[in-house]
Structure formats: structure tokens, C-alpha cells
Amino acid sequence: MPEPDKSIGQKILSFFVKEDEPGVATGTPPAPAAAATPRPAPVPDQIQPGSTSSTAPPSEAVDAKFAEHLANVLAQSNPPGPDYFEFRETLRSLNNLGLSEEKQFQAAWASFKALAGPNGPADVNTLTSTANGYIAALNKDRDGFGKSVEAALADRVGGLQNEQKRLQSENEALAKQLVEIQKQIDTNKNRLTAIEGDISEQSAKITQNQQRYESTFAHFQNQIKGDINKMTQYLK
Template sequence: MSGFFKKAMGLFVEFEDSPGKPIPKSHAPVAPPGRVTSPQVLNSEDFDKFENHFEKLFDQANLPGPDYYEFMRMNETLESHIKDDKARLAATFASLSIQGLTKEALIATAGRYKEIIAEDRSKFERIAAEKNEKEIGGRRHDLTQLEDSVRKNAEEISKLTQEINEAQKSIDGLKASILEEERKLESNQRGYLLASDAMTMKIDTDIQKIKSDL
């Protein structure tokens, strides 16, 4: 990126050092009047991406003849030779005024580049919103469905677990009841058989007595 873009972005971001490609961090970021902001960290990959984007945007929008864009690029070129800002701006303007640049045209074209950025930002935000709705929104929908499914399944598992526990209690109760009834039935059968044998023997004895004694 040209010094112009790096300096402009340096107002709001600090650049992370990247292995093999160090990018100096900006110093004392200053926000435009009326705007309070804190510097954000930007890695080298994102820096290069936005650098290329805005450089291409300004190149494509470059107005005919000398304008704000040429003014700022030349001003950045002279920075290593003229350290004083006022002197450098004056020298830059003097060089371009020979080509027909006026102060009014400089201010007007600077405003036009602001409009270009605003238009590009509006387009970027629209595309980002569409992408968010299409990709992230769809995934959020899937996430909600999965969460609902997990919640319903968890509720169903809890319900089934409760039913299983209640059924197990009923099973245990039925087993105990069956054992008790089996014990009673066995005892009753045993008693009946004993009584039946005793009555049969009594009758047999009575028959023998009748036959022998009458």
C-alpha cells in the first residue's frame, strides 16, 4: 500500500507483526474531530486485503487531471524529503497548481473521494448483510433447530426415564405380590390336600367300623 493508505489506516488501527513481513504499529492514533475511537488491531493479511481494495477503488475513481488523490500521493512521496507538514503541503500544491489544480478543486475532489468511500461502504455493508443472512443466518437457523431437537429429545428422555422408573417400581411391586399370592396358594393347596386326605381316611375308617361292628 502507498504511504497515503497506510497513514490513513494508521489513524484507527494498530498493525500486528507478521512472521517474515513486519508491519510497524501506528503511534498515537488520533480520531477525526467529533469522533471518539480506539485503535483496533489489524493483521497483515487483512491489512493487505483492504490496502489493495482501497487503492484499486481510488485508482478506478481517479478524476481527470490533478486532484486530491494526486495531491496526497505526491505529498507522501515528498515526506522523506520535506519533514515540515506545512512546507510539504505548500510544495505539493505548488507542483500541481502548474498543472491547473486550484484550492477549490482540491477541496471539491477531496469531498468526491469521501463520497466514493461512503458509496463503497454502503455497498460493502449491504453485501455483508446479505452474506450474513444467507450464510450465518442459515447456520443460526440450523443451530436453533438442533438446539430445539436436543431440548425435545432431552425432555423425552427425561419423561421416558421417569416412566421407566415408575414401571420398575410397579414391576417390583407386582413381583412381590405374585410371590405372596404364590405362597398363599401353595399353603392353601397343601392344607387342602392334608384335609382331604384326613377326611378320606376318616370315611374309610368309618366304613370299616360299620362293616365290622354292625
């Protein structure tokens, strides 16, 4: 059964990502990419508040969503006529023939020149230049993705950072208040200790004065009572 036609983007995607490739991140399989409709780089996924999932994928792991996007970027940069991708497709078809890597490249180059016809490229510069052009397209898209990352950070993280700074400032102000409150507590404790000593001292003085008053009062009272008894006795 003949292979069904694929869009250029889906075809390019198949050059880089095998359907059963272990490194492909789990997710929804990419739909065929439309070469004529450019799309911006996907915005970085948002992590919901409270989520603990922050594990970064391996450095060479392939994400299905980004693989589809980059294949679409390359498709939009594909010039008319045979170029690097046709060479890569030919090279891939030789994988199972048991040839060495060098022989595979040489055979793919011969097939590519035959495909290009008499007016095709005479040297490999056509391949390397178009391949470098695809790298340039990827780098340009990466720059755009980097800007989208910065915008996402400003939008999603900026608010959290502002709240973080506000809470830190509040905590610093509260910490200063706590220091002042602790100083006031220590001052009050020292004053309370002094007051307790003053209370004891003043209570002792007052008690002593009361005792002296009672003693003096008794002395005066006894003198008067003594005189009264003597007047009663001697003056009849």
C-alpha cells in the same frame, strides 16, 4: 533509470501501502487497477466446513486484495487536474529530507500550487474538499461491502442457522420424549415392585389353601379308612 508508468489505481495504492509494509496481509500481490472499470466490493471470503481458521486480522492490518479494490475505488473518484492525491504524492517525496512535519506540509503545499499553475487553487479547501470526496467514495463502497456481507451471511450462514434450529427443535422434542419415557419407566418400576409383593402374597395364600386342603383331605380320608377298619373288625 526512470520509473515505469503506473495506472492511476496502482499509483494511488502506492500512496497508502508500501511494498514492504509489515501490516500487509500475506497474499497475492494486487495487479494494477484499471480506473475506467468499476468493480464491486469483494465478497467476504468463505470459510470451508471444518475449518478452524477464524482469527480476525488486526484492526489496521492491510489486506492486499481489499487494498487493491479500495485504490481502484479512489481512482474512479479522481477528478481531472491536481487534487489531494497530487499533494499527497508531493508530500511523500519530502519524507527523507529531514524536515519537520509542519515544514513538509508547507513545502508540499508550495510545490502543489506551483504544479497547479496560475489558475490553480489559492487555498487548501481544494485539498480538503477532494480528500473528503475520497472519504465519501470509501464510505459508499463500505456500505456496498456491508450489503455483500449481509448477503453472504444469508447465503452461507442462513442454511446452517436453519439446520441449527431444526436440530435444536428435534433435540427438544426428543428430550420431552425422554421425560415421558422416564415417567413410564418409573411407573413400570413401581408396578413391578407392587407385582412382586402381590406374587409373594398370592403365593403364600395359595400355599396356605393347599395346606388346608391337604389337611382336610387327610381328615376325611382317615375317617373313612377308620370306618373301613372297624367294619372289617366288627362285622364278620
